[in-house]
Amino acid sequence: MIVSPRQIRAARGLLGWTRTELADRAVLSVTTVADIERNDVNPRASTLSAVILTLEKAGIEFLRADASGKGEGVRLTRHDL
Template sequence: MSPVTCRAARALLAWPQQQLASAANIGLSTVKSFEGGNTLPRRTSLDAMQRALEAAGVTFTNGGEPGVKLRKAGS
């Protein structure tokens, strides 16, 4: 997950940064710093953010065109 895909995932969910921080059980400053491209958080924090977004319905796509999308309800 990159800062850009993290911001895009939050936008799909209409989550403010604080909601992601709470869902991932990490500090708000970690989310802000990562999304701003200022620091790379510890792997555990990065994984926690991605898991929280995925649990809320986001799918991260890979390959030549990385991105994010929302899963269909019930998927």
């Protein structure tokens, strides 16, 4: 699934995590997380996967856009922190 920088920022916001917290949990640098969120880089698949899996493990569900591109989002399904 393709996840947008907006979805990553929104997911982090729902969890109340800073960029540093996401970076630590995903075992990435804060600069990498910031670059992804600003859409300044085209991250490796493994890097993006680390971010997505970390957020999903924390209870985030990424919502796909419909065929017209509307409806992209995130949902907090549980909060196990």
